[in-house]
Amino acid sequence: MAFQKNLALPTGVSADYFRLTSFRWDRSAREASALFSLFKDAATAAAGQPLVPVVAKLRLTAAEFDAFLGPTALAAAADDVVAQLYAAARETCEDRHETGEPTPGAELISDHGPDLFWDADDV
Secondary structure (H helix, E strand, O other): OOEEEEEEOOOOOEEEEEEEEEEEEEOOOOEEEEEEEEEOOHHHHHOOOOOEEEEEEEEEEHHHHHHHHOHHHHHHOOOOHHHHHHHHHHHHHHHHHHHOOOEOOEEEEOOOOOOOOOOOEEO
16 A cells, blocks of 8 residues: 655655555544655565655544544444555545645645645555
8 A cells, every 4th residue: 555646856856656654543642643755666665765764744633533543434444544544644635635724633744745645646
């Protein structure tokens, strides 16, 4: 599971493969965060060689945490936390792109914009 979208870095290098590389979640506090890395392509991702170790960070809290990682959401997703974090990143970026406003309780932080993944392909 990953996102694919071409991104030109300020160094002139282009890359197109984004993968969630780490996450943490706290059910009792109802918060989670996930880090996405940027890789040149799928092969360098498989080899664990990121161009940018942290290209984006997703934060979920309160109602947005519940919507993606609460018991009901996880049961519907066959307890696949990683898939839910990708879904949250996608939806957060799409919402931000469409409205121009952040979603309370969901935020993508990136030097490449808060809607980085809105037009990325799922791979």
